[in-house]
Structures are given as C-alpha cells and as structure tokens.
Amino acid sequence: MNKAEVMEKIEQSGIIPVAVVDKAEKAIPLANAMLAGGVDVVEVTFRTEAAPDVIKQMSTSCKKMLVGAGTVISLEQCKKAVECGAQFIVSPGFNKEVVKWCVDNEVPIVPGCVTPTEITEAMEMGLKVVKFFPCNLYGGVTAMKALSGPFPCVRFIPTSGINADTIADFIKSPYVFAAGGSWVCSKNDIANENYEKITALCADAKKRILGFEIGHIGINSTGADDAKNICMDFNKAFDFEYMPGTGSSDFASKGIEVKKRSGRGEHGHIAVTTNSLVVAMAELKKRGVELDESSKVIKNGKLIAVFLKNQIGGFAVHLMAK
Amino acid sequence: MNKIEIYTKILECGIMPTTFVYDIAETCKLAQTLYDGGIHIIELLQRTPQAREALSAVKKAVPEMIVGAGTVLTVKTAEEAVQCGTDYVVSPFYDQNIVDWCCDHNVAVVPGCATITEVSRGYNSGLRCFKYFPVKQLGGAEVIRQISEIYNDARYVVTGGITFDDLTEYAQSKYVGAIGSVCMMPQELINAHQWTQITQLTKKAVAASLGFELAYVKADVDTTAAGLLSMICDFSLVRSKIPDVPAKVKGNAEGYIAGIYTNSIVRALAYFRRHGIVGKVLTNEKDGTPVVAEIEIPAWGKLQLIARHYIYRT
Numbered sequence: 001m002n003k004a005e006v007m008e009k010i011e012q013s014g015i016i017p018v019a020v021v022d023k024a025e026k027a028i029p030l031a032n033a034m035l036a037g038g039v040d041v042v043e044v045t046f047r048t049e050a051a052p053d054v055i056k057q058m059s060t061s062c063k064k065m066l067v068g069a070g071t072v073i074s075l076e077q078c079k080k081a082v083e084c085g086a087q088f089i090v091s092p093g094f095n096k097e098v099v100k101w102c103v104d105n106e107v108p109i110v111p112g113c114v115t116p117t118e119i120t121e122a123m124e125m126g127l128k129v130v131k132f133f134p135c136n137l138y139g140g141v142t143a144m145k146a147l148s149g150p151f152p153c154v155r156f157i158p159t160s161g162i163n164a165d166t167i168a169d170f171i172k173s174p175y176v177f178a179a180g181g182s183w184v185c186s187k188n189d190i191a192n193e194n195y196e197k198i199t200a201l202c203a204d205a206k207k208r209i210l211g212f213e214i215g216h217i218g219i220n221s222t223g224a225d226d227a228k229n230i231c232m233d234f235n236k237a238f239d240f241e242y243m244p245g246t247g248s249s250d251f252a253s254k255g256i257e258v259k260k261r262s263g264r265g266e267h268g269h270i271a272v273t274t275n276s277l278v279v280a281m282a283e284l285k286k287r288g289v290e291l292d293e294s295s296k297v298i299k300n301g302k303l304i305a306v307f308l309k310n311q312i313g314g315f316a317v318h319l320m321a322k
Numbered sequence: 323m324n325k326i327e328i329y330t331k332i333l334e335c336g337i338m339p340t341t342f343v344y345d346i347a348e349t350c351k352l353a354q355t356l357y358d359g360g361i362h363i364i365e366l367l368q369r370t371p372q373a374r375e376a377l378s379a380v381k382k383a384v385p386e387m388i389v390g391a392g393t394v395l396t397v398k399t400a401e402e403a404v405q406c407g408t409d410y411v412v413s414p415f416y417d418q419n420i421v422d423w424c425c426d427h428n429v430a431v432v433p434g435c436a437t438i439t440e441v442s443r444g445y446n447s448g449l450r451c452f453k454y455f456p457v458k459q460l461g462g463a464e465v466i467r468q469i470s471e472i473y474n475d476a477r478y479v480v481t482g483g484i485t486f487d488d489l490t491e492y493a494q495s496k497y498v499g500a501i502g503s504v505c506m507m508p509q510e511l512i513n514a515h516q517w518t519q520i521t522q523l524t525k526k527a528v529a530a531s532l533g534f535e536l537a538y539v540k541a542d543v544d545t546t547a548a549g550l551l552s553m554i555c556d557f558s559l560v561r562s563k564i565p566d567v568p569a570k571v572k573g574n575a576e577g578y579i580a581g582i583y584t585n586s587i588v589r590a591l592a593y594f595r596r597h598g599i600v601g602k603v604l605t606n607e608k609d610g611t612p613v614v615a616e617i618e619i620p621a622w623g624k625l626q627l628i629a630r631h632y633i634y635r636t
Contacts, residue, residue, distance in 0.1 A: 047471065047472075071472055073442060073445075073472065073473075074446075092438045092442070092472050093437065093438035093439035093440075093441070093442040094439040094442075095439075095442055095446075111439075112437075112438055112439065113439065114437050114438075114439075115436075115437055115439075118437065118439050133438065134461065134464075134465060134468045137460070137461030137462075137464060137465045137468070138460070138461065138465075160468060
C-alpha cells in the first residue's frame with residue numbers, strides 16, 4: 001500500500017483506535033476482535049515494551065488490518081516500528097528528525113501539532129494531516145475550526161477525550177480527518193482480554209461514525225403544478241411548511257422533497273444522511289452495496305450526495321452529508 | 323552546587339515563587355522571609371535594571387537560598403545571570419539556543435513549554451524539568467498527566483496565576499515538580515513590608531504543598547504522641563473515627579505509630595530533614611517515584627509516609 005492509500009484507508013475508517021497492548025500474544029486476537037467490529041485501522045502505541053512484537057504479529061498475520069505505530073518519540077523507535085511492519089507513524093509532538101525520515105522514506109507520518117507554528121512546520125515538510133493532542137484540553141472542535149481558518153488545507157486527527165457520545169460531532173466537522181481514541185479497546189479491556197466487548201464497542205463506534213438516518217423522502221410528480229399541490233396537501237394535513245425550490249424540487253418541510261417532474265426511483269427516493277460521506281461510501285462498498293458513480297452531486301467542489309446503484313423497494317436511495 | 327543538586331532542591335521545595343526586583347534590600351528581606359517560612363527558592367525576574375545585581379546580593383544575604391533568574395529571553399541574559407551566581411535559569415518560552423547554552427555550561431535550566439512538541443525538544447536535549455505556562459489555560463493538571471503518559475520521568479513547574487485555591491490540585495499531581503506561585507507574597511504586602519504576614523502565608527503554602535493528612539493511627543497511641551504528631555504535621559488528631567490502614571500498605575504498617583499521607587515523598591522527606599528528623603524511602607513505583615517512606619522520631623517511634631497518588635489517583 002502506498003502512502004496515499006494508507007491515508008485514504010485511515011480517512012475511510014473515521015476512527016484510529018489507540019491500543020496499549022501489554023503482551024505480544026494478544027496482538028492477533030485483538031486485531032480479529034476489532035475487525036469483527038468493522039474497524040480495520042489500529043495504532044499500537046510504543047508505551048509498552050511489547051509494542052514492536054505486537055506490530056510485527058498484526059502486520060504479518062492480519063492482512064486486513066492497517067497497523068500503525070503510535071507515541072513514537074524518537075527516530076530509533078520510528079525505524080524499529082517500520083522494520084516491524086508499521087504502515088504509518090503517529091507521534092505526540094512534532095519531531096523534525098522523525099518527520100523528515102518518514103517523508104524521505106515514503107512512510108505516512110502524523111505528528112502532533114497544536115499551534116500555528118507547529119502546523120506551519122508540518123506544512124513545510126509537505127504534510128496535510130496532523131494529530132491534535134490532547135484535543136479536549138487544547139480547545140476541541142472549536143480550536144481545530146479556528147486553526148483551519150489560516151490552514152484550510154490541513155486536516156486534524158483529534159485524540160484524547162473523544163468517546164462514543166462525542167465522536168459524531170468530530171466526524172461531522174470537515175477539518176477532522178479521523179478521530180483517535182482508546183475507548184473501543186481500553187488498556188483494561190485489552191489486559192483482561194475482553195475481546196467480545198472490544199468487538200461490540202468497535203461496531204458501536206462505527207455505527208456512530210456513520211450515523212445513518214433518514215434525511216428526507218422524495219416524491220415524484222408530473223410537473224410544477226402537481227408538485228405544488230402535493231406540498232399543499234401535506235401543509236393542509238400537517239402544517240408542513242411549503243418551501244418552493246428554485247431547482248428541480250419543492251419541499252414540504254425539510255423532510256419531504258417533491259420533484260417537479262418524474263425523478264429517480266419507481267416510487268420516488270429516500271435520502272439517508274451520514275456524518276461522513278467518505279466513511280459511508282467505503283463502508284457500503286465493503287457491504288457489497290454498489291454506488292452509481294455518475295450520480296455524484298458536487299457543490300463548490302465538495303461531494304454532497306450520491307445514489308445507490310440499485311433501488312430498494314422501488315425507491316432510489318441516495319446518501320447525503322449531514 | 324551542581325545542576326543535579328539544584329533540580330533536586332527545586333523538587334524538594336515544591337514551590338518556586340517569582341518576584342520583580344525594585345529594591346535590592348527589600349528583595350533580600352523577602353528572600354529571608356520566604357526562607358524562614360519554609361520556601362528555600364526564589365526566582366528573580368530579569369525585567370528590571372536591578373534584577374541582575376540582586377542575584378548575587380540575595381545569595382550573599384541568604385546563603386542557603388536557591389536563587390534563580392527568571393524571564394531570561396536571550397543567551398546573553400543567561401550568561402550574565404550565571405556570572406552573577408544564579409543557580410538556575412528560567413525562560414518563559416522554549417528557546418533551543420538558551421537550552422543548548424545552559425546544557426553546554428552545566429547550568430540548570432527550566433524552559434517554558436506549552437505543547438508536547440516543545441516538551442519533546444527539551445526532553446531530547448536531556449532536560450527533565452520544564453516550566454508549563456500558562457497551565458490553567460492550557461489544560462491544568464490533566465494535561466500534565468497526559469503528557470506524563472508519554473514522558474513519565476519529566477517533572478513540571480506549573481505557573482500562571484496559581485492562587486491558594488489551586489495549590490492543592492497541582493501539589494497532589496505526581497508529575498508537578500514545583501508550583502510557580504506568588505500567592506504567599508502579594509505585592510501589596512511586600513510594598514508594605516508586612517513580613518510577618520508573608521511568613522504566615524508562606525507556611526500555609528508549604529503546608530498545602532506537603533498536604534499532610536492522617537492516613538491511620540494506632541489505636542493505643544498516647545496523647546503525648548498525638549500532640550507531637552499534630553505539631554509536626556499541622557493537623558488535628560481529634561477525630562471521631564480512627565481511619566483504617568489503607569489496603570495497599572496494610573501488610574507493611576506493622577511497627578508504625580501512624581501513617582501520614584503526603585502529596586510528595588520527596589518534599590516530605592526534605593521537610594523532615596530540615597527539622598532534624600531522618601527518614602528513608604521504602605517503596606518506589608516502577609518509574610522510580612518514591613511512594614512509601616518512613617521517618618523515625620527519637621524516643622518516640624516510627625511514622626510511615628504514604629504518597630497520596632499511590633492510594634488515590636490524583
């Protein structure tokens with residue numbers, strides 16, 4: 001996997017679980033537990049002596065898992081990690097020596113940068129993704145939003161203080177590349193080999209990252225007058241606000257879209273919203289659900305919607321960012 | 323004193339007050355007052371014309387005092403401060419030139435760091451003691467704990483508007499080496515030469531830094547001993563219920579009259595040593611931090627000292 005592919009896989013995961021693994025023999029059962037929960041990226045921290053062996057075992061035996069090394073604070077550790085098969089490096093701070101070595105050797109590196117000065121140093125080395133740590137103590141989403149003002153090309157991997165309840169808020173933010181966290185595989189759960197719990201927590205995290213919900217229902221009509229009449233029927237019955245659209249649709253509240261002509265889908269369409277289109281599209285692919293690439297709706301250079309190739313129950317279905 | 327001894331003194335004191343120097347005689351008096359109250363360190367901010375000269379003057383007036391130079395912004399200022407006999411150098415920010423110069427000249431330096439990147443640069447330069455400023459705005463005691471999960475043998479001098487109300491929180495942190503605070507010497511008390519009041523406040527700050535509290539006491543401890551305990555540790559033994567021996571030290575509590583919690587074994591042993599009471603460390607944590615110690619009071623018996631963070635996560 002090349003550098004771009006590794007970064008793509010991290011973005012598509014949405015989460016980088018941070019694992020403190022105390023014993024090498026736990027490497028494979030842990031990786032399998034996470035994979036069973038739908039998480040295929042892990043950062044093994046160099047906070048334990050077992051870390052190099054854990055990385056080695058995971059990267060040799062669990063090919064589906066993207067294994068990175070975390071808490072890398074010296075060039076020596078960095079080289080060791082790569083030698084053991086780590087596919088990306090995460091360091092808590094910006095260590096120029098480590099970053100330079102990684103850049104020179106085509107190894108993806110995510111250094112911790114929390115000030116404009118540190119972000120500038122990372123940009124000078126050609127990096128576009130940095131770790132924001134400790135996120136909760138250095139201002140959280142608000143701070144990253146502020147920093148993305150002067151650095152619109154930089155995206156963050158926030159770590160610390162993120163949990164099941166807050167991950168959706170992070171993933172929704174466009175300047176968040178992926179979220180780091182250890183709640184899905186806590187030190188205790190790994191130490192006590194609670195693999196079923198780890199699988200369940202990974203699956204739960206993935207669900208929350210995806211955050212699939214019904215966004216709206218699309219009704220096909222025969223023309224502009226028909227569309228207005230349909231909207232007014234909803235208004236009469238339920239007081240749903242009639243919102244005439246300038247484009248191809250009118251709306252009866254945000255939840256009902258009425259096409260001014262016959263649209264996609266035998267019966268109409270359903271929009272499913274998600275916290276991250278990137279994560280959702282990758283996940284659907286994994287689940288064998290095909291997308292209609294030609295249906296992508298791009299606004300201001302940003303993808304905002306895409307249809308599934310096949311209808312479900314006579315309805316066309318499209319994904320939409322929240 | 324070499325730089326290792328200076329760093330040790332900083333950790334043993336646990337409080338590192340800073341002051342502007344407007345009048346050298348007044349600063350000398352202030353240093354003596356702090357010393358008498360139990361704080362043996364003073365950092366003179368190099369922001370006024372008299373500040374440099376005050377370094378040698380204070381050292382001469384209070385020879386036992388550890389005197390540092392604060393707000394050192396350039397290598398030149400560091401060099402001048404060392405010529406005037408400063409024991410250590412503090413910069414408000416992380417400057418590699420100052421750090422390198424100090425390391426090359428065996429001078430104790432405590433550079434200001436505000437991010438993990440800055441700490442890592444100092445750490446890679448061989449330093450293990452950093453100033454974290456402004457701590458309250460940049461994550462408080464929790465950020466120190468998180469950084470310490472990465473660099474667990476570094477210690478921090480936390481600074482920035484720390485009041486009496488904040489002292490305990492920081493003093494209880496295992497990773498806080500010293501608290502940079504001026505809460506014991508408000509400028510108006512210095513201006514008014516209220517030395518007695520400053521001494522009292524200094525004692526209060528020292529007590530907060532040590533954080534002595536009764537962990538357990540043997541039921542048969544006599545009233546004289548109880549009185550002595552209360553004098554040494556500044557706490558009252560009048561309690562309706564005698565606390566149980568904490569499970570973690572239960573097996574080792576034999577032969578002690580009482581156990582005392584403290585925020586820091588290093589600070590506590592230094593405190594007792596100054597009072598002529600010797601002690602020794604019995605247990606260290608994996609990372610080398612002492613967590614259980616004992617002191618012996620002649621003609622009375624042994625006391626066990628227990629680091630609070632060893633029992634409760636702080």
